[in-house]
Amino acid sequence: MSKRRIRTIQFAVAVGAAALTATACSSSSSSATATAAGGSGTSSSTIVVGGMAPLTSQVLTQPDIKAGVAAAVDALNAQGGIDGHHVQLDYCDTQYTNSGEISCIDQLIADKVSALITPSIAASASGSPYELAQAADLASIGTQGSIVTEFTSPDVFPLSSGDPGWVYGAMSDLVKGGARRIAVLGNATGSYQAVRGYALAALKQAGLTPVNVVEADPGSDPTFSAAAAKVVSGNIDGLYLAVSPANSPIAVRAVRAAGYTGPIASIAAAFTPPIVKALGSQGNGLELSGSVAFPSETGNPAVAAYLADMAKYQPQGTIDQESETSWAAMMLFAKVMKGQTNFSASHVLSLMKNISTPINLGVAGPYVVKGAVSPIAGFPNIYNPTITLGILENGVIKQSGPTFVNPVTVLNAASHG
Numbered sequence: 324m325s326k327r328r329i330r331t332i333q334f335a336v337a338v339g340a341a342a343l344t345a346t347a348c349s350s351s352s353s354s355a356t357a358t359a360a361g362g363s364g365t366s367s368s369t370i371v372v373g374g375m376a377p378l379t380s381q382v383l384t385q386p387d388i389k390a391g392v393a394a395a396v397d398a399l400n401a402q403g404g405i406d407g408h409h410v411q412l413d414y415c416d417t418q419y420t421n422s423g424e425i426s427c428i429d430q431l432i433a434d435k436v437s438a439l440i441t442p443s444i445a446a447s448a449s450g451s452p453y454e455l456a457q458a459a460d461l462a463s464i465g466t467q468g469s470i471v472t473e474f475t476s477p478d479v480f481p482l483s484s485g486d487p488g489w490v491y492g493a494m495s496d497l498v499k500g501g502a503r504r505i506a507v508l509g510n511a512t513g514s515y516q517a518v519r520g521y522a523l524a525a526l527k528q529a530g531l532t533p534v535n536v537v538e539a540d541p542g543s544d545p546t547f548s549a550a551a552a553k554v555v556s557g558n559i560d561g562l563y564l565a566v567s568p569a570n571s572p573i574a575v576r577a578v579r580a581a582g583y584t585g586p587i588a589s590i591a592a593a594f595t596p597p598i599v600k601a602l603g604s605q606g607n608g609l610e611l612s613g614s615v616a617f618p619s620e621t622g623n624p625a626v627a628a629y630l631a632d633m634a635k636y637q638p639q640g641t642i643d644q645e646s647e648t649s650w651a652a653m654m655l656f657a658k659v660m661k662g663q664t665n666f667s668a669s670h671v672l673s674l675m676k677n678i679s680t681p682i683n684l685g686v687a688g689p690y691v692v693k694g695a696v697s698p699i700a701g702f703p704n705i706y707n708p709t710i711t712l713g714i715l716e717n718g719v720i721k722q723s724g725p726t727f728v729n730p731v732t733v734l735n736a737a738s739h740g
Contacts, residue, residue: 370404370666371411372396372656373436374649375427376443377419385443388467389414390633390640391649392440397636398628399653405660421447428452432459437666438656438675439463441482441649444470453479460669464659465652467614467645474702480675482648482655482687483614484705487521488730491699492612492710493563493588494525495730496723498737500586500610502561506535508554508574509565518565524699528731530738534559541570551577564589572601579605586610591617591713591720592644599718609715610723612730615647615686617713617720625651625685651686658682678706688727698731 376388396412404410413434415427424447431439432455442463444452450472456463457478466473468485484491497505507522519536526533534557539550547570554562555578564587566574571593578587591613599606620626629650633640640646659674659682660666681689688709697705709727713720 368407369409369411370660371413371434371436372653373413373415373431373434373439374442375415375417375424375431375439376441377423377445378416380419383419383445385645387641387643387646388441388443388649390637391646391651392653394629394632394635394637394640394646395650395653395657398632399657405657406662408666410657417443417446419446421451424452425455428455432456432461435668436461437660437668438671440656441465441467441652443467444472450476460672462668462672462675464656464675465648467648471702474697474704476704477676478672479704480692480706481704482652482690482707484699484702484708484710484730485614486518487524487699487702488705488708488710489590489592489612489614490518490521490563490565491525491528491730491734492712492728493590493610494522494529495728495733496610496612496712497561497563497586497588498529498531499724499733500561502586503531504534504557504559505531505561505563506537506554506557506559507533507563507565508537508539508550508578510539510541510567510570510574522563522565525730525734528734528738539566539570539574545573547574547577548580550574551581551583554578555581555583559583560585562587568593568595568598571598572605575602575605575609588612591711594715594720595643596641599715599720602715604717606715607717611713611715611720613644613711613713613720615644615651616711616726617722618642618647619713619719619721620726623685623726629686647686651684655682655684655690658684698729 376385396410417423453476463479465482468481473479535554537554539547588610591611679693681691688707690707692706695706698708708729714723
């Protein structure tokens with residue numbers, strides 16, 4: 324499986340540390356050539372941004388994170404850069420190892436990049452690479468919100484509300500539709516425990532308790548039939564699906580075979596094109612929450628711009644929540660740097676911390692940092708709490724309701740209803 328949010332509700336497989344090769348980090352203005360800031364090929368008018376994600380691994384690869392950033396960089400340069408300053412991308416392959424992530428951070432700091440754009444730090448569950456970035460006053464902009472450190476480190480700026488918000492969003496969709504007897508189905512591997520915690524917290528926010536919480540064991544129950552029978556018992560009227568993407572088609576078929584006909588909600592990024600294809604018609608009606616506007620919303624000018632940039636500059640990149648988030652993160656950086664002449668990491672960090680006028684990205688909710696109050700306790704870095712709600716129809720996730728919704732507001736309303 325090669326999609327980024329696999330790590331949201333998927334198994335986290337431990338891998339042995341592997342040393343990065345000498346070419347793990349590459350700088351690029353278009354397609355990864357040139358050198359990093361301060362080296363040959365750059366000038367004082369060049370803004371160098373860094374990025375990192377697993378590009379080569381037998382466990383998890385996330386090429387679409389790089390594709391989204393690269394498409395945005397090329398699009399900006401085609402328009403003259405940022406106020407005439409050429410933008411250069413310095414990218415590092417973490418190989419999905421703890422040592423790889425630390426090596427990438429060390430290298431990007433040494434390269435004096437202005438900021439990190441949507442860095443993927445997944446193998447280092449403790450978030451230690453973020454501590455290194457913090458010590459260097461290096462901002463991480465537009466992260467996707469997979470680990471708790473992203474929501475607690477003062478130098479990390481998630482684009483939206485990440486994993487907690489996505490789960491809250493899916494729950495809010497069930498609650499908004501009238502469901503009150505809600506069950507949770509997960510699989511007993513990886514980060515399910517964290518996802519279950521978010522699901523239960525979301526229900527509590529709505530003044531509800533789950534009817535059933537069931538963990539399926541893909542080893543002893545490969546068809547999920549036993550788990551499905553348990554989770555749909557008790558006359559439930561809503562089901563939150565917290566299984567790994569590979570198990571999603573199996574789980575959906577199992578609960579439907581068990582006789583459940585009610586709404587099923589989950590997060591959009593777990594339903595990648597291959598998963599949606601595997602579901603076929605059984606995926607119709609699934610309620611999915613996302614962090615950015617769905618690519619099907621082509622009437623949204625920002626979505627149209629994202630799609631055009633991907634088609635022109637990264638035609639092999641997948642159109643999904645992953646690449647759209649990293650594209651948006653680069654555009655957020657560009658808006659913050661408008662009119663600036665100081666590209667140092669410390670200055671960029673100061674600018675990010677002092678965003679007081681909401682920045683409208685179009686594909687995501689208004690972004691403001693200074694004075695923002697997170698609606699979810701324990702996650703202070705939720706500066707944009709909104710999510711998008713959609714429904715899967717004939718292989719396409721289509722928006723349902725307003726473009727951007729604060730799920731906590733919806734859940735709170737239910738608790739007082």
